Amino acid sequence: MGCLAFKKETFRDDYTYRNSPEAIHRFPFPFPEDKYMYSVNIEPHVSIKPGSVFEFPFDIDEHYVAECQDKAITLAKDPGRYAVLPHMMDAQWDVLELIMESLSRDYPDQFKLTKDGNRWTWHNLPLGIQDTFTFGDRSTMAMDPFEYIGRQTQGDFVLLDQREGTLFADAGCITSQADWSLAFDVGMSWHQWHAPVPRATEIGVMDRALKFMMNLQLGSPVRRLNWTMTINPRLDTSPENYPQWGTDRNTVTPENAGDKIHLRVELQTLFRLPRSNGIVFSIRCYLISLNELATYPRWAKRFHRILRELHPDLIEYKGLTKFHQIAVDWLARFDDGAALEIGTQPE
Amino acid sequence: MERGYRIRSKPNYETLMWREKASAQVVVAKGAGGLAVLQLFQQMYPTQPVTVFYVRGNGSDTDHSATLARVVGDAIKLFDSETDALYAFYRSLPDFRMGTRFYVSGTESFMWSLCKLAKLFDIQESEIMMELSNSLARPVYCVHCKGTTPDVTTNIATCSKCSRKLFVRDHFSRHLGAYMGLMVDAENPGEVPEIEEIYP
Numbered sequence: 001m002g003c004l005a006f007k008k009e010t011f012r013d014d015y016t017y018r019n020s021p022e023a024i025h026r027f028p029f030p031f032p033e034d035k036y037m038y039s040v041n042i043e044p045h046v047s048i049k050p051g052s053v054f055e056f057p058f059d060i061d062e063h064y065v066a067e068c069q070d071k072a073i074t075l076a077k078d079p080g081r082y083a084v085l086p087h088m089m090d091a092q093w094d095v096l097e098l099i100m101e102s103l104s105r106d107y108p109d110q111f112k113l114t115k116d117g118n119r120w121t122w123h124n125l126p127l128g129i130q131d132t133f134t135f136g137d138r139s140t141m142a143m144d145p146f147e148y149i150g151r152q153t154q155g156d157f158v159l160l161d162q163r164e165g166t167l168f169a170d171a172g173c174i175t176s177q178a179d180w181s182l183a184f185d186v187g188m189s190w191h192q193w194h195a196p197v198p199r200a201t202e203i204g205v206m207d208r209a210l211k212f213m214m215n216l217q218l219g220s221p222v223r224r225l226n227w228t229m230t231i232n233p234r235l236d237t238s239p240e241n242y243p244q245w246g247t248d249r250n251t252v253t254p255e256n257a258g259d260k261i262h263l264r265v266e267l268q269t270l271f272r273l274p275r276s277n278g279i280v281f282s283i284r285c286y287l288i289s290l291n292e293l294a295t296y297p298r299w300a301k302r303f304h305r306i307l308r309e310l311h312p313d314l315i316e317y318k319g320l321t322k323f324h325q326i327a328v329d330w331l332a333r334f335d336d337g338a339a340l341e342i343g344t345q346p347e
Numbered sequence: 348m349e350r351g352y353r354i355r356s357k358p359n360y361e362t363l364m365w366r367e368k369a370s371a372q373v374v375v376a377k378g379a380g381g382l383a384v385l386q387l388f389q390q391m392y393p394t395q396p397v398t399v400f401y402v403r404g405n406g407s408d409t410d411h412s413a414t415l416a417r418v419v420g421d422a423i424k425l426f427d428s429e430t431d432a433l434y435a436f437y438r439s440l441p442d443f444r445m446g447t448r449f450y451v452s453g454t455e456s457f458m459w460s461l462c463k464l465a466k467l468f469d470i471q472e473s474e475i476m477m478e479l480s481n482s483l484a485r486p487v488y489c490v491h492c493k494g495t496t497p498d499v500t501t502n503i504a505t506c507s508k509c510s511r512k513l514f515v516r517d518h519f520s521r522h523l524g525a526y527m528g529l530m531v532d533a534e535n536p537g538e539v540p541e542i543e544e545i546y547p
Binding site: 181 | 355356488490491493511517518519520521522523527529530533534535536
């Protein structure tokens with residue numbers, strides 16, 4: 001990681017976001033089999049394969065600087081993307097500690113944390129930030145500790161409070177969401193929050209996932225992958241800004257599909273927090289265009305089968321209706337019909 | 348909308364019943380919601396201190412103020428506007444002690460406006476009983492401009508703040524006390540489906 005070069009690119013307007021060959025190779029392709037349906041699919045968030053997105057608790061990649069800049073733009077235009085209920089202060093410090101310790105340990109050339117008792121100094125080299133503050137004392141920071149660290153980490157974060165036999169989404173820093181609104185959902189319980197997900201409740205996924213999460217142990221984080229599709233490499237596909245990105249779905253043609261249609265994979269991780277007994281839910285978004293994906297024909301072939309067989313409710317829920325057929329047709333050329341072994345590997 | 352779809356983010360409203368384990372009883376109702384209050388008082392006249400805030404019905408909303416005044420007696424406070432009633436309720440909140448139970452009946456907009464005020468004083472939803480009165484009208488939160496339009500009876504509503512045409516989603520936020528409204532023609536500007544009354 002010492003040689004990590006951060007790209008200059010945009011996630012809006014002229015959309016200059018691209019993946020390098022290395023970034024494509026490490027893309028967290030989410031389909032081990034030819035068919036997809038919701039499942040809990042949670043596994044321990046342990047380090048595997050140096051260089052993979054699963055190597056460290058929080059993955060920092062070539063898009064880090066550009067993504068933090070995009071996050072800052074979104075927050076400046078709509079401060080409601082950050083929200084926290086007053087009883088979440090312990091959890092805020094918990095998450096700041098977790099991320100600062102992880103990043104400084106895993107990326108020592110980019111992030112440094114020095115502690116002199118409760119006086120902490122944080123040095124973020126890629127973003128050019130250096131601050132000293134007293135851990136646990138909000139008045140020594142320019143903003144909430146959760147917002148501070150949320151702005152300096154790729155992905156979205158929700159802080160969950162555990163009480164009354166369920167989990168409540170009582171804080172969030174949400175700038176790259178797949179069509180859900182923090183301003184609307186903040187303070188909701190697990191089942192309220194997931195009310196709009198079709199079929200998931202019927203097949204019991206939400207109950208099982210909740211049970212699992214309530215038993216999450218300190219020091220044993222877990223992860224799962226989720227996915228959808230986005231037109232253009234846009235992080236901010238929020239309902240708030242739907243009028244700005246909704247029309248992009250009309251612009252897809254068989255000619256530009258490879259460039260415009262992106263597979264959007266969320267690496268979702270959950271960590272128990274030590275003081276608050278809360279949970280931080282991290283939703284890290286990876287985007288890859290069909291062209292980039294198809295540099296590994298195995299992936300294109302598998303993705304073709306996934307999309308072709310996708311349940312109509314999920315096509316609707318994931319917002320794929322308008323370009324689903326174009327994507328299936330575009331990918332068909334990579335699919336010779338031969339059997340594919342189980343697994344998400346690119347080759 | 349799926350037939351028989353239950354909105355999991357929304358509470359199931361109840362029939363108002365006195366809770367006997369209470370230090371005081373506070374009842375708030377508007378218009379047709381007065382009927383639920385009359386039913387409460389048919390169950391019994393509570394032994395705890397009781398206060399009733401009632402907004403007189405007007406126009407198409409039934410008015411039960413005369414009957415209520417007879418049944419409830421001195422404990423009733425009558426108002427001509429919702430704003431006045433909510434303000435009076437808000438002003439009384441510091442006087443209510445631990446163990447006070449709340450009973451609310453009216454439209455969803457009215458009930459959740461009241462809940463928002465109660466929440467400012469850390470009153471939990473479990474301390475408030477709610478009975479929906481004779482309308483399914485929905486308060487709708489515009490996710491784009493963050494304004495809330497009360498008493499929407501149609502599948503598509505015009506936002507009272509930004510004038511966008513909003514599709515009313517079956518997703519309810521208790522802290523906003525409203526359903527989500529999402530711009531209906533964002534993908535195809537000007538293409539607004541037929542507007543129908545579905546929450547009469």
